[in-house]
Amino acid sequence: MRIVVLGSSVYSETSCAIAAHLAEQGHAPIGALVFSTLNRRTLLRKLGQWGAREVVRYAQTKFVARGNGKGAELSNPYLRTMLSHGPRLFRSLREIGSVYGFPIVTCRDQNSPASISQLKRWAPDFIIFTGGNILRKQLLDVPRLGVLNIHLGLLPEIRGMSSPEWSLLNRVPVGITIHYMDAGIDTGPILQRFELPDVNRSKSLSDLRYRLIAFGIEKAGEVIAGLDQGTIAATPQASLHSIANQDSQFFVMHERLQAGAAERLANPHQASPVTMVNG
Amino acid sequence: MTGRITRALTEATGLLRRPQRTIPLVGRVVSDKLRVTFEQRHLYSYTTTKRASGDALNSLVRWILDAQRPDGGIAAYYSLLTGYSQSYPEVTGYIVPTLYDFTRTAAHGEEHEAVTAAERATCWLLTLQSPTGSFPGGVQGVTTQPSVFNTGQILHGLVRAATETNRPQILEVAALAADWLIEVQQADGSWSGPVAYQNTAHTYYSMVAWAMAELSEHADDHAGQRYRQAAEKNLNWVLPHFRKSGWVDGINLHGHPTYLHFIAYVLQGVLECAILLRRNNAIDLVAKSSWVLLRKFETNKYLAGTYSPDFKDGLRFTCLTGNAQMSCVWLRLYEVTGDLRYLNAALKMNEMLKQLIPVRGPRGIAGGVSGSYPVWGRYQAFRYISWGCKFLADALLLERRLLQGIETSEYEALPCAS
Numbered sequence: 001m002r003i004v005v006l007g008s009s010v011y012s013e014t015s016c017a018i019a020a021h022l023a024e025q026g027h028a029p030i031g032a033l034v035f036s037t038l039n040r041r042t043l044l045r046k047l048g049q050w051g052a053r054e055v056v057r058y059a060q061t062k063f064v065a066r067g068n069g070k071g072a073e074l075s076n077p078y079l080r081t082m083l084s085h086g087p088r089l090f091r092s093l094r095e096i097g098s099v100y101g102f103p104i105v106t107c108r109d110q111n112s113p114a115s116i117s118q119l120k121r122w123a124p125d126f127i128i129f130t131g132g133n134i135l136r137k138q139l140l141d142v143p144r145l146g147v148l149n150i151h152l153g154l155l156p157e158i159r160g161m162s163s164p165e166w167s168l169l170n171r172v173p174v175g176i177t178i179h180y181m182d183a184g185i186d187t188g189p190i191l192q193r194f195e196l197p198d199v200n201r202s203k204s205l206s207d208l209r210y211r212l213i214a215f216g217i218e219k220a221g222e223v224i225a226g227l228d229q230g231t232i233a234a235t236p237q238a239s240l241h242s243i244a245n246q247d248s249q250f251f252v253m254h255e256r257l258q259a260g261a262a263e264r265l266a267n268p269h270q271a272s273p274v275t276m277v278n279g
Numbered sequence: 280m281t282g283r284i285t286r287a288l289t290e291a292t293g294l295l296r297r298p299q300r301t302i303p304l305v306g307r308v309v310s311d312k313l314r315v316t317f318e319q320r321h322l323y324s325y326t327t328t329k330r331a332s333g334d335a336l337n338s339l340v341r342w343i344l345d346a347q348r349p350d351g352g353i354a355a356y357y358s359l360l361t362g363y364s365q366s367y368p369e370v371t372g373y374i375v376p377t378l379y380d381f382t383r384t385a386a387h388g389e390e391h392e393a394v395t396a397a398e399r400a401t402c403w404l405l406t407l408q409s410p411t412g413s414f415p416g417g418v419q420g421v422t423t424q425p426s427v428f429n430t431g432q433i434l435h436g437l438v439r440a441a442t443e444t445n446r447p448q449i450l451e452v453a454a455l456a457a458d459w460l461i462e463v464q465q466a467d468g469s470w471s472g473p474v475a476y477q478n479t480a481h482t483y484y485s486m487v488a489w490a491m492a493e494l495s496e497h498a499d500d501h502a503g504q505r506y507r508q509a510a511e512k513n514l515n516w517v518l519p520h521f522r523k524s525g526w527v528d529g530i531n532l533h534g535h536p537t538y539l540h541f542i543a544y545v546l547q548g549v550l551e552c553a554i555l556l557r558r559n560n561a562i563d564l565v566a567k568s569s570w571v572l573l574r575k576f577e578t579n580k581y582l583a584g585t586y587s588p589d590f591k592d593g594l595r596f597t598c599l600t601g602n603a604q605m606s607c608v609w610l611r612l613y614e615v616t617g618d619l620r621y622l623n624a625a626l627k628m629n630e631m632l633k634q635l636i637p638v639r640g641p642r643g644i645a646g647g648v649s650g651s652y653p654v655w656g657r658y659q660a661f662r663y664i665s666w667g668c669k670f671l672a673d674a675l676l677l678e679r680r681l682l683q684g685i686e687t688s689e690y691e692a693l694p695c696a697s
Contacts, residue, residue, distance in 0.1 A: 169619055247570065251577040254326050254626040256682065257619060 001228050004124040005032040006147070008131035010093045010104060015130040017079040017217050019096045022128075024082070025221045027228070028100040031122050032093050035110045035132040078214035111136040119143075126227075128220065129181060137183060145227065146180035146188070146234075150216035152209065154193050155179060156237040159186040162253035164208050165261035174199045174208070176216040178223045180234055185249060189234035191227070194219050200268050205261060293361035303641055304359040304661070311653035324580060325627035325634075332675045335633040338646030339672040340381050343374060344396050345642050346665050351403030355418050356662040357643030359654070365419040368407055369426075370665045371400045372414075372433030377669050379443050380676045401440040404433055405452055412459030413474070427463060427470040430456050431487025438493050454502060457494050460487065461509045468509075468516035482520045482529035483541045485548025488513035492555040507556065514552050514561060517545065521564045524589040525571035536585035536594065538658050539601025542572075546608050554615065562615060569608050573624045576605075581631075584651060584658055596656030599635060599648050602628055603670035610677040622681065629678055632671050 003022060007015030010032075019029055047055050074080055074089070083090045090096050097104045107115040110133045119127070119142045126145040129135070140147055153163025155177040158170070167174045175195040182188035196215055202208035226232035253261070294300055346354040352366020353374050378397040382390045407414055409425060414433045416426030437453035440446075464470055469480035470487065488510040495506035520529040527545045530537050546565050553561035571590055576582050582602055583593025606628040613621035635652055637644050648667030650659020 166619075247574075249574075250620060251623065252326055254623050254630075255328065256626055257623055260685065 001027055001126070001224065002122065002124045003027055003029045003224070004119060004122055004127045004143070005029045005093070006110060006127050006129045006132060006135075007032060007034045007093065010034050010106070011091065012093075012131060013074060013076050013079050013083070014213055014217070016090050016093055016096060017076075017082040017214070018128060018130055018220065019093055019100075020085065020090050021082045021217050021221050022224065023096065023100040025225065027221070027224050029102050029128075030124065031102050031118075032097065032104045033110065033115060033118060034093065034104060034106045036106050036108055076210040076213060078210050079217070082214070082217060109133060111139055115139070116142065135181060140181060140183070148191070148220070148223075149179055149181045149186075149188070150213075150220055151177045151179060151186050152212045152216065153177065153186075154195070155186055155190055156248055158250055159248050160250040162250060162258075164212060165205060165253045165258055166250040168261040168264040169257065174212070176212055176219060178216070178220055179237075187237055189236050191223050191232055191234050192219070200265060202265060205258065205265065208265060290358065290360050293358065297362065300359060300362070303644055306640075307359060307637075307644070307649075307654050307661075311655070315653050325630035328630060330630075330633040330636075332629065332633065332678060335636055336381070336384075336672055336675045336679075338636060338638070339648070339668045339675070340378070340393060342643075342646040342648075342663070342668050343378070343665060343672070344392060346668075347396055347399065350419070351399035352419060353400060353665050355666075356650070356659065356664045357647060359644075359661040359663075363643060365421075366403065367418045367665065368404060368414055369416075369429040369432045370669065372404055372429075372436035374665065374669045375400055375404075375436030376439040377672050377676070379439055381672065384676065384679060397440065398444070401436065401444075401449065404436060405449070407433075408452055408456065411462075412455035412457075414456065416476075425459075425474050426476070427460060427474045427487060428476060428481075428484060430460060431484065431490045434460075434487075434490035434494060438490065438497060442497060450497065453494055454498060457491055457498075457502075457506050457509075460491065461505060464509055464512065468512035468514075470513075477531070477533055479531050479533075480516075480529065481531050481541075482517045482527055483544035483548065485513065485517050485552060486544055487548070488517075489548045489551040489555070492552045496555065510552055511556055511558075514549065514556065514558065517549055518561055518564060521568065522589065525568035526586075526589045527568060528588075536657070537587070538585050539582055539593075539598040540604065540658065541601075542568075542586065543601045543604030543608060547604055550608055550611055550615075554611070562612075565608070566612055566616065569605070569612055569621070572605055573609060573621065576624060576628065584656055594657060596658070597652040598650070598656070598658045599632060599652055600650070600658075600664065600667040600670055603632055603648070603667065603674050606632070606674035607670060607677060610674065610681060614681060625674065625678065629671075629674055632674070636671075 005015060005019050009015065015032070019032060022029060043055060074083070080089070085099065093104050105118055109115065116138055119139065124143045126143045127147045129147050129149045135147060151163065153167055154173060154175045157172045158166050164174055173195045175193060177190055177193040179186070179190045180188040194215070196212060199208065202211055223232060294304070343353060346357065346363065348354055348366045350366055352368065353371045355364040355367035355370060357363050375397050378393045382393045411425065413425030414430045415423050416429050434453055434456050437449055437456065441449040441453060463474050465480070470484050471480035472478060475481065491506045492510040495503040495510065498506055520527050522528065527542065530541045530545065532541060546568055549561050550565040553565065572582060575590065581597055582605065584596040584598040584601070586593040606625045609621040609625040609628070613619065613625070636646060636648060639645055644663060647663030648671050650662045650664050650667065651657060654661055
C-alpha cells in the first residue's frame, strides 16, 4: 500500500505517532506532506484567542523540537509506546522519515497546486489525514482509494466538533470512526467504528481525548491492514443513519455544557437532569 | 415625507444643539472600528464566559429603568446624536413582562425598582387606549392612527400586568384591545389595510397572535375560545409562508431589507403561539428555520444583519436585537425539544452579545444594546435601543432559568415536546 501522511506540523505528536505506528506495522508511509502553520494571521488570531503566554507555548509545540530521550514528556502520554524507538522517542516526522526512509515535504497550503502536484507524483493508494486545512476536492481526488480520517466520535450519530463531549452528554457510546473524507464534514463512507472500552477510566475530558487519539491510531493500523488484505469495505453513511431526519452535526461546546460532560464522565450512572438528543 | 425630512434634520442637527455628545459618539465609533478591524472571530470565541450573565442582566435593566420617561413610558432609543427619544408605547408594552421576570431573580432593592417601573409603564399605557380598544403606532405624539402590531405588543404587557397585580381593570383593557384585534382581522387570518404597517399583511404579526393566545389563557371560557381561534387563524395564515429552505415569506417591508429582527419576530411569534396552542407542526417549521440560522452562526461566528430570500446572502453588520431574539428562540426550542445544540448556540450567542454591551459610558450608553454592531450599521444606526435591551434581558433570564433547571434537575420538557 502506498500511504501518505498529511499533517499540520512536523512536531505534531499525533502525526508522528501515526507515521511511526504504521511503519512499525510494516506500512511505512511513502511520504509526509506537512502544512506550515507559521503565518502572521494564525499567530494574531491565536494571540487574541489565548493570550501571549499560550501563543508562545503553542509556537513551541509547532516549531521547536523537544527532548527525545525516553524520559521526555509528551502532551499525550498514551502515545509513548507508539513513539518509542529503541532508546529514544520520536519527536518529529523528520526523525521517523530518516529511520524509515520517506521524505517530508512542507507546504504553505495543502490545497495549493504545488501540493497537489507533489501528491500526484507520490501516486498514493490513500492519504491519512492528521490535521491541517479544509481539504478541497482536487486533493480528495488524488489518492486511488481516498483520504482517511480518524474521527473522535461514532458516525453517523456524532459529526463535527467536541465529539467526545457530545457523545457523553447524549449518552451515545464514546468511540472513534475511521472513514474516508468527502466534501462534507465527517460525512464520508465509513470503514470501521470502534467503541472505547472503559471510558470512565479517563481522569478528565482532555485525558479522554488523549486516550481516543491513541486508540484511533491503533485501530487505524488494523483498518489499513484490513484494506491491504481486502477484508474491509467502506459503507456510505446514508445507509447507516440512525437519527431519522436529523442533522447530526455538532459544534464546539460551550464551557457550561463541557462541565456537564465532565460530570457525566465522572458519574456515568447519574440520572440525566436534561432531556438529551437520543437520550 | 415632511415628517421624514424633519426627523433627518433633527438627527443631523442633534450634535449642534448638544456638542458634548460628540465625545461619546467619536469614542463609540473608534471603539467599534478598532474592534471590527483587529478582533478576529474564531471557533472558540464565545465558548467561555468572559462576562457574568448576572452583571450584564443588571446593566441591561438599569438601562431600561434609566430610559423610563417622566410620563411612565419607556423611550424607544438613546441616540448618540439626539439623546433619548419620546416614550414608545409598543416597546413599553412588551418590556413589562421583562421587568416582572427580572424581579424574580433580582437582588433586594432592584426588585422594588423594577416592579415600580412596570407599574408606572402600565398606568401610562392604560391612558393611551382609544375607545375602540386599539393603541396608536409610533412613538408618543407622532400619530394617533391605530396599529395592530403595537396593540398586540402592548397586549403582552397588559396580560402580564393583569396577572401580576390581580387588577381586573387591566384585564378589561386587554380584552377590549383583543376584541378590536379580532374585529379588524381579515377572513384569512392576517391583519392588513390601514391598521397594518404599510397597509399590507405581515407574517411577523405572529407576535400579535402570540399575545392573543396568551390572553386566552387568562380570559373566561367563551372569550378565551375567541382569542384562541383568532390566534390559530393567524397561525394558519403564517405557516404556508415557510419555505423548504427555512426562509419565511410575507415579512413585506417595502423599501427596507429583511432585517434579522423581523425574521426572528416571525419565528418567536409562531413558536410561542404554537407552544400555547399545542401545534407541533408549527414548532417543527420554526425548528427547521432556526436550525438554518444556528448553522450559520456556528459556522461563520455571526448572523448577518439582513438576509435575502432563502438566506442566500446578507449585509455584513450585526443586528444585535435579532441575535438576542434568536437566542430566545433557540433557548425555547431547547426547552421544547431537549436538543442541547440549541442551548449551546444560545450560550455562545449570549456570550457574544454580553461582550458588546458597553460597560462604561454616560447614561443611555452604558449597559445599552446598540441597533447595529458596528454602531454605524444599517439597523438603527448610532442608537441604543430599548427593545434590544429587552430581548437580550429576556435571553439572559431564560438562560438563567434553564441552567438552574439543569443544575437542580428540576427541568421537565414541556407537554407539547415533539
